[in-house]
Structure formats: C-alpha cells, structure tokens
Amino acid sequence: MLHVEVCSLKDLDRSVWDREMSDQSYSTYAQTSYFADFREAVSDYTESIFIRVKKGEKGVGWLLMLKQFPYELVLDRAGRLKKLFSVSAKLLQTYSWPSGPLYSGSENAREVFNSLLDTVDSLARQSGIYMVRQILPAYLPADPGWKELDEVFVSHGYESRPKATVILKVRDMKVDHLWERLKKDTRRAVRKARNQRVSVVEATTEKEVDAYYNIRKETARRNRLRFPSREYFQAILRSFPRDVYKIFLSEHEGHWVSGQGVAVFNGNLILEGVCYSDYSKENSIYGNDLVQWHIIEWACSQGANMVDWVGYFTQPQTKHEEGINSYKLKWGGEVVEYPEYFKVFSPVKFRLVDLARRVFSGGN
Numbered sequence: 001m002l003h004v005e006v007c008s009l010k011d012l013d014r015s016v017w018d019r020e021m022s023d024q025s026y027s028t029y030a031q032t033s034y035f036a037d038f039r040e041a042v043s044d045y046t047e048s049i050f051i052r053v054k055k056g057e058k059g060v061g062w063l064l065m066l067k068q069f070p071y072e073l074v075l076d077r078a079g080r081l082k083k084l085f086s087v088s089a090k091l092l093q094t095y096s097w098p099s100g101p102l103y104s105g106s107e108n109a110r111e112v113f114n115s116l117l118d119t120v121d122s123l124a125r126q127s128g129i130y131m132v133r134q135i136l137p138a139y140l141p142a143d144p145g146w147k148e149l150d151e152v153f154v155s156h157g158y159e160s161r162p163k164a165t166v167i168l169k170v171r172d173m174k175v176d177h178l179w180e181r182l183k184k185d186t187r188r189a190v191r192k193a194r195n196q197r198v199s200v201v202e203a204t205t206e207k208e209v210d211a212y213y214n215i216r217k218e219t220a221r222r223n224r225l226r227f228p229s230r231e232y233f234q235a236i237l238r239s240f241p242r243d244v245y246k247i248f249l250s251e252h253e254g255h256w257v258s259g260q261g262v263a264v265f266n267g268n269l270i271l272e273g274v275c276y277s278d279y280s281k282e283n284s285i286y287g288n289d290l291v292q293w294h295i296i297e298w299a300c301s302q303g304a305n306m307v308d309w310v311g312y313f314t315q316p317q318t319k320h321e322e323g324i325n326s327y328k329l330k331w332g333g334e335v336v337e338y339p340e341y342f343k344v345f346s347p348v349k350f351r352l353v354d355l356a357r358r359v360f361s362g363g364n
Contacts, residue, residue, distance in 0.1 A: 034239055093130070257276060258277065
C-alpha cells in the first residue's frame with residue numbers, strides 16, 4: 001500500500017531527501033534541496049514543494065516542484081504598476097519542475113507515477129494553480145520507466161510540445177576517443193586557445209563569481225536579452241556545495257574571457273549560462289572552446305555519466321538559432337528528443353497572464 005507525504009523546504013529533512021536522490025541514477029541537481037534553496041533565495045514568488053511516495057517506511061517515488069509566478073522578470077518592466085502586478089503575481093501562480101518525477105525502479109512505475117500526479121492535481125486545485133508548465137521528465141524515451149511515465153501524463157490530461165537537447169555520454173569513455181570525435185575545426189580552436197595561453201579556473205570567490213556575472217551581462221547585452229541580477233549569481237555560492245554547482249572561467253593576459261555554469265549530481269552534468277566577454281569577441285580569443293573541452297575532460301576524470309548542453313532547436317528560425325545548434329553539436333554529443341508537458345487548470349487565468357506577458361515584454 002502506497003502513501004504520500006508532502007512538505008515544504010522549511011520542514012524537509014534535507015539530508016534524507018538528498019541521500020535518496022543520490023540513490024536514483026536518473027536524478028539531477030534540480031531535484032535536490034540545494035536547488036530548492038537556491039530558487040527560493042532568488043525569487044519572492046517561489047515556494048518549493050516536496051512530494052514523496054512511500055511503501056511502508058521506504059521511499060519509492062519523489063518529486064520536487066516549484067510553485068511560482070512564471071514571468072517574474074517581466075515585472076521589472078511594469079514600472080509604476082509593478083507593485084500592483086506583484087500582488088497579482090501571488091494569485092497567478094503555476095507549478096513546474098525539471099527532471100522529475102522519479103521512482104525507485106523496484107516498484108510498479110505506473111502506480112508510483114499515478115500517486116505523484118494525483119497529488120499534483122489535488123494540490124493544484126486546492127491552491128488555485130492556473131497551470132502546470134515546463135515539465136521536463138527525468139526519463140528520456142530510451143530509458144526504463146519512460147513508457148509508463150508518458151502514459152500517466154497523458155491519462156492525467158497533460159499535453160506536450162516537442163523539445164530536444166544535446167547529450168554526450170562519457171561513462172567508460174577514454175578522453176582520447178572523445179577528442180577524436182570532435183570536429184576538426186573544434187580541435188583546432190582548442191589548440192589555438194592553448195597557444196594563446198588561455199587558462200581555465202573554477203570560480204570559488206565572490207570576486208570570481210562577479211566576473212562571471214559581468215561576462216553574462218556583456219553576452220546578454222550583445223544578444224538583447226534580459227539577465228538576472230548580481231545577487232542571483234552570488235546566491236549560487238551560498239546555496240550550492242562546490243561539488244554540486246561549479247562555474248568555470250577562462251582568462252587571458254589578465255582579462256576574463258568566458259564562463260560556463262555546470263550543475264553536477266549523480267554523475268549527470270547540466271551546462272548552464274555559457275557566455276563570452278566583449279574582450280574575447282574583439283580579440284578572437286578562443287577561451288569558450290577551451291572551457292567546453294575542459295569540462296568534458298573533467299567529466300571523464302570524475303567517472304561521470306553524461307554532459308547535457310540543455311536545449312536544441314528542432315526547427316531553428318534564425319541564423320542565430322542555427323549557430324547555437326551547431327555549437328552544441330560540435331562537441332560530439334547526440335540530439336535527444338523528448339516531450340515537455342503542460343496542463344492548464346484555468347484557461348481564463350492563462351489568457352490573462354499571457355496577455356500581461358506580451359504587453360510588458362514587447363509582444364515576444
């Protein structure tokens with residue numbers, strides 16, 4: 001007989017939860033208490049909800065989901081209306097989660113997933129959630145448990161849209177073999193960075209994290225994108241142990257060149273926030289390429305499972321999107337397609353939030 005426990009981050013026994021996550025080979029950092037702590041630290045509108053399915057005293061299913069207003073950055077464009085919209089944001093919230101749900105593998109997957117999604121439905125209706133969105137499954141189509149998970153999502157009324165990412169499997173792979181899998185131009189770029197005497201360091205101080213923030217800011221301005229505040233990046237240092245989230249920087253003759261965030265958990269590496277500085281662009285410094293290869297080498301040395309570049313445009317609409325695809329593929333990984341699930345509980349609220357988003361983001 002299965003039963004379900006639900007708690008907040010404040011009431012969670014973090015060591016027990018994270019230990020259980022470390023026992024699940026498909027879990028990533030995004031289902032840990034560290035991730036929940038970080039997301040709550042950087043948002044006034046986020047609450048973490050931990051759901052555990054138990055059989056007797058043993059945990060057999062898990063899900064960390066976030067209750068949040070999904071367009072918080074849009075509030076910064078609301079000007080004098082921000083205070084009014086901030087109140088509304090607390091009433092127009094969604095559930096979302098990456099890399100879940102999970103099951104132990106020793107129990108009936110369909111039964112565990114049904115218990116978890118039944119709980120999500122019940123909580124959503126109790127809390128007035130208007131939508132469950134951006135649901136990224138822990139299991140991909142080739143993984144055990146995938147078929148049962150997909151069927152349970154469909155039976156609970158979820159829709160999906162096609163998504164893809166680029167994954168490089170490094171388990172039991174030799175570095176020399178991975179090097180040979182790189183495109184010739186990619187190997188040339190790494191060699192050039194070495195000849196330019198570019199070095200790679202791990203950011204461990206506030207000053208180095210500030211350097212990463214500044215490179216992210218320069219990259220965002222070139223691409224006309226919004227970006228998080230400085231406090232967002234400093235929260236990384238406070239929320240994550242160094243072995244769970246790393247920031248790698250490249251440096252050339254006293255100048256910061258590029259940066260890359262890497263979430264590490266259970267041998268699964270998730271890459272986030274790749275960026276390169278104006279100095280790098282103006283002087284054709286190949287630090288970004290050296291950082292990417294450094295991460296692959298490091299993953300191999302740690303006996304990791306895979307490196308995930310997070311995202312791939314299945315139907316690129318611009319040259320920029322084509323360039324992003326090409327950059328991710330040149331490291332030897334493969335495109336993996338999967339569905340992103342969503343479910344609308346309140347069509348009226350959904351249309352209201354979508355209208356506000358379009359108004360304050362310039363129609364994008």
